Amino acid sequence: MNRKFHITTFGCQMNEHDSEVMAGMLLEKGFEAAGDRKEADILIINTCSVRDNADKRFFGTLGALKKRKKDNPDLIMCVCGCMMQQQHVIDTLKQKYPWVDVVFGTHNIHQFPALLENVINERKKQISVWPDGGEIVEGLPVKRLHDNKALVNIMFGCNNFCTYCIVPYTRGRERSRHPEDILKEVRGLVADGVKEIMLLGQNVNSYKGAEGVDFADLIYMLNEVEGLERIRFMTSHPKDLSDKLIQAFVDCDKLCKNIHLPVQSGSSRILKEMNRKYTKEQYLELVRKLKEAVPHITMSTDIIVGFPGETEEDFEETLDLVRQVRYDSAFTFLYSIRKGTPAEKYENQVPEEVKHERFNRLVDLVNTISAEKNALYKGTVQKVLVEGSSARNSKTLAGRTDGFKLVNFHGCREMIGRTIDVEITEGKTFSLEGKVVE
Ligand code: SAH
Ligand code: SF4
Numbered sequence: 001m002n003r004k005f006h007i008t009t010f011g012c013q014m015n016e017h018d019s020e021v022m023a024g025m026l027l028e029k030g031f032e033a034a035g036d037r038k039e040a041d042i043l044i045i046n047t048c049s050v051r052d053n054a055d056k057r058f059f060g061t062l063g064a065l066k067k068r069k070k071d072n073p074d075l076i077m078c079v080c081g082c083m084m085q086q087q088h089v090i091d092t093l094k095q096k097y098p099w100v101d102v103v104f105g106t107h108n109i110h111q112f113p114a115l116l117e118n119v120i121n122e123r124k125k126q127i128s129v130w131p132d133g134g135e136i137v138e139g140l141p142v143k144r145l146h147d148n149k150a151l152v153n154i155m156f157g158c159n160n161f162c163t164y165c166i167v168p169y170t171r172g173r174e175r176s177r178h179p180e181d182i183l184k185e186v187r188g189l190v191a192d193g194v195k196e197i198m199l200l201g202q203n204v205n206s207y208k209g210a211e212g213v214d215f216a217d218l219i220y221m222l223n224e225v226e227g228l229e230r231i232r233f234m235t236s237h238p239k240d241l242s243d244k245l246i247q248a249f250v251d252c253d254k255l256c257k258n259i260h261l262p263v264q265s266g267s268s269r270i271l272k273e274m275n276r277k278y279t280k281e282q283y284l285e286l287v288r289k290l291k292e293a294v295p296h297i298t299m300s301t302d303i304i305v306g307f308p309g310e311t312e313e314d315f316e317e318t319l320d321l322v323r324q325v326r327y328d329s330a331f332t333f334l335y336s337i338r339k340g341t342p343a344e345k346y347e348n349q350v351p352e353e354v355k356h357e358r359f360n361r362l363v364d365l366v367n368t369i370s371a372e373k374n375a376l377y378k379g380t381v382q383k384v385l386v387e388g389s390s391a392r393n394s395k396t397l398a399g400r401t402d403g404f405k406l407v408n409f410h411g412c413r414e415m416i417g418r419t420i421d422v423e424i425t426e427g428k429t430f431s432l433e434g435k436v437v438e
């Protein structure tokens, strides 16, 4: 009987994609995917370290599995991802969780099958974490989570060192994939039924393909791929967003008219402390240019509340910026101290209750604007790429508009994977309701 594996993934789409690669490699080696954790003989936890609650969830999950391992010593426990790139985590694992069998990092995922076979054959614990990324390994197998949309890495790592952020330490320096490798992968995906691709990078705007191909050039190249319907990307750093990319939104019909443009704060003073390299005014000017070029563009953002030294005035600047931009949606985070980052040492940390109070005010504003913007869709007809049926009711389908709005509506399973016209009947805070146009 083949051994079965189960992967738990925390964190961002990079991690989600890494898990798809791990699953692809294990399936290729003859392992089978388990339906759930209970029926698996190999458990894998792919970790995130971006905020303290991500770390806590990992240790919570791991702790809960201790008994499983005790009852079944043949169970193989594997941990990987961003947390493993930090020495203090490795030390904690060695001291408190010695029953973990395989530990690897973000830079040597391709070694996972070999590490696993070592454990199986030699019954010896395997710890292998590379401090930084070597050559990009191309051509690894991928088991996609979705049939008609795919995550495509265009670059790895981050060079920006925002002072609050752990990612540059867990993902290493920026490395871009060769445009030909990306095109080859995308053509293969389209041949396999993929309609939509999400290009991934911590800062796609600093993509540099081999022969001086920048991110906008890559979009123009991908726009020519026959059979591909939609191109999205994530994430875009405001400091490097070029006029050329704004023009690509105008010229490239497949590029979805939607942008996730993390602002982090509306206070130029705090932005400087964060090492974001733009001011509130520069950010607003970018937004103005985007809206001028693409009037219907939808926008989302990330905002951190309670960065060290944030005053009530700084926070009001953030509220003001949100009112001016009127985001379609925003991810809001309480600042979380990360070990080894510059901001860890900043003295004027904001008290928890102040952070929470500001956070709630921000969420209220963001949600009010989201609901107002979504209400405007009522009565319009949207092209929706149908992604699947809702977990609760198989007759309820869910899909996304070009602008990334989630739409729920009644339909039949045959519609999955197709782009259909849906009339919007109601706009809610986080989604739209609609009915299929006959
Ligand atoms: N590379 C992306 C962000 C990746 S992390 C970018 O620069 O846009 C995703 C989000 O997590 C960030 O945009 C930020 O808002 C948030 N984040 C990162 N570090 C954080 C911290 N220490 N505390 C709270 N939020 C944080
Ligand atoms: Fe973190 Fe900044 Fe890099 Fe984004 S750009 S991953 S926030 S350091």
Ligand code: F3S
Pocket: 010, 011, 012, 013, 014, 015, 047, 048, 049, 050, 082, 166, 167, 170, 171
């Ligand atoms: Fe988390 Fe690593 Fe992504 S820290 S947000 S999984 S890059």
